[in-house]
Amino acid sequence: xxAIQDFxxxxxxxxxxxxxxxxxxxxxxxxxLYRYNALDTRLYSKQGFLTSKQVPLTESAKRRIKELSDRAxxxxxxxxxxxxxxxxxxxxxxxxxxxRATYLVMVEKSYFAGLRNALAARRDHEQVLxxxxxxxxxxxxxxxxxxxxxxxxLPVKAVAGIAGIHGDKKKGLEMLAEAGxxxxxxxxxxxxxxxxxxxxxxxFDDGLVVVHTLIHDYPRNFLFALEEGNLxxxxxxxxxxxxxxxxxxxxxKQKKYPNARIExxxxxxxxxxxxxxxxxxxxxxxxxxGTAGGIAxxxxxxxxxxxxxxxxxxxxxxxxxxYRAAIALNGSSDDAETxxxxxEKPYTGR
Numbered sequence: 001x002x003a004i005q006d007f008x009x010x011x012x013x014x015x016x017x018x019x020x021x022x023x024x025x026x027x028x029x030x031x032x033l034y035r036y037n038a039l040d041t042r043l044y045s046k047q048g049f050l051t052s053k054q055v056p057l058t059e060s061a062k063r064r065i066k067e068l069s070d071r072a073x074x075x076x077x078x079x080x081x082x083x084x085x086x087x088x089x090x091x092x093x094x095x096x097x098x099x100r101a102t103y104l105v106m107v108e109k110s111y112f113a114g115l116r117n118a119l120a121a122r123r124d125h126e127q128v129l130x131x132x133x134x135x136x137x138x139x140x141x142x143x144x145x146x147x148x149x150x151x152x153x154l155p156v157k158a159v160a161g162i163a164g165i166h167g168d169k170k171k172g173l174e175m176l177a178e179a180g181x182x183x184x185x186x187x188x189x190x191x192x193x194x195x196x197x198x199x200x201x202x203x204f205d206d207g208l209v210v211v212h213t214l215i216h217d218y219p220r221n222f223l224f225a226l227e228e229g230n231l232x233x234x235x236x237x238x239x240x241x242x243x244x245x246x247x248x249x250x251x252x253k254q255k256k257y258p259n260a261r262i263e264x265x266x267x268x269x270x271x272x273x274x275x276x277x278x279x280x281x282x283x284x285x286x287x288x289x290g291t292a293g294g295i296a297x298x299x300x301x302x303x304x305x306x307x308x309x310x311x312x313x314x315x316x317x318x319x320x321x322x323y324r325a326a327i328a329l330n331g332s333s334d335d336a337e338t339x340x341x342x343x344e345k346p347y348t349g350r
Contacts, residue, residue: 003027018075018092025068025099032061037261037295038106039223041196041230042268055107065103072096087131091138094124098141118145119165136182140190143175147197173197180210188214195227204235222248222257226265233272242272263294267302274309283309290325300329304339311347319346 007023014020033039038055057065076093079086098121104114122145125138132138149167176197179190191210198207208231214224229244245265252262266289273282286309289302307322323339330336 001031004031016075018072018079018089018096021068021072021075022092022095022099025065025072025096028061028068029065029099029103032057032065033106034223034259037264037298040264041199041223041227044196057107062107069096069100069103085131087128087135090124090131091128091135094121094128094138094141097121097124121145135184136179137184137186139175139179139182140186140193143172143179143190144193144197145172146175147172151200169201180213188217195231199231199234204231207231220257222252222260225251225257226268229265229268229272233268233275236275238272238275242269242276245269245272261294261298263289263292263298263302265289266292267298267305270302270305270309274305279309279313283313287322290322296329297333297335300326300333300335303329304335307339307342308347308349311342312349316346 004024004027007020007027011017011020011024030039033055036055036057073093073096076089076096079089080093083089097117101114101117101121104110104117108114121141125141128135128138129142146167147169149165150169150172152167173194176190176194180187180194191214195207195210195214198204198210208228211224211227211231214221215228218224225248226245229241229248232238232241232244245268248265249262249269251257252260252265266285270282270285270289273279273285283306286302286306290299290306292299303322303326307319307326310316310319310322320343323343326339327336
């Protein structure tokens with residue numbers, strides 16, 4: 001909220017600057033995504049986000065995002081009409097297109113429309129780099145797109161190549177690293193994406209190095225703190241992962257993180273303990289996450305997991321209570337359907 005207020009002050013002073021509009025737009029969108037836990041990287045380290053449900057933004061939030069993106073595009077177009085090689089205007093337009101792509105994919109689940117905006121963003125920022133090779137901020141979108149296209153399967157990559165869409169994973173990672181080191185306005189974005197891509201590549205130690213720079217620079221950022229534990233978990237370093245999540249929970253209780261999602265850390269702590277076979281401790285973490293308040297989907301998953309662990313501990317009556325509590329939070333979800341199945345037949349770990 002404070003960031004949005006500050007960006008709006010800048011926009012009021014520079015109403016014709018598309019960059020100023022983009023800052024407000026970006027902050028508004030990411031406030032909404034964080035509100036619904038859509039910035040949790042566990043959603044994107046695998047392919048599950050493709051089938052995940054839409055982020056339920058309010059109509060007023062959607063209108064605000066559309067108004068800001070339309071305004072930014074109009075201002076960029078006005079400048080580019082008088083000078084097609086205006087690198088700052090090209091950069092601003094590409095940024096708006098990138099934000100639109102994020103919105104369309106994460107909120108509307110409109111992948112083809114999002115792809116069109118992502119391609120437009122890449123083209124604009126590639127043109128920026130031709131005009132101004134020193135504008136390292138433009139390497140973030142270009143680098144991310146290179147990695148994504150370079151990660152496609154060979155048949156899909158061949159089709160993309162026919163359409164003129166090319167990518168290179170190695171080049172993408174290098175460009176993101178360069179943007180992250182440059183210290184420009186996208187350096188944090190570049191490091192976040194770089195850490196996620198390194199995690200997807202199984203380069204967990206390299207990813208940890210990047211995440212530790214983010215934690216160092218932003219010690220009050222809950223998501224960056226959470227990411228250390230996520231990387232350690234994916235690296236199968238479950239004891240270290242549990243210790244990291246325990247540290248996050250402790251700092252949450254000390255109010256170290258504004259707007260923290262302690263229930264997320266408790267759920268993930270349960271996962272790390274369960275992976276070590278520490279079932280009673282895992283149950284306690286899940287139970288804490290399920291009853292902590294906060295995001296209903298996270299609480300439901302925690303209660304479902306608490307029921308599963310209870311069944312593994314041969315505490316059937318406790319398991320039944322947890323399953324019923326999970327269903328009560330949202331009876332139409334996939335987790336509720338799983339809980340109903342275990343009401344009929346105990347979870348066995350298979």
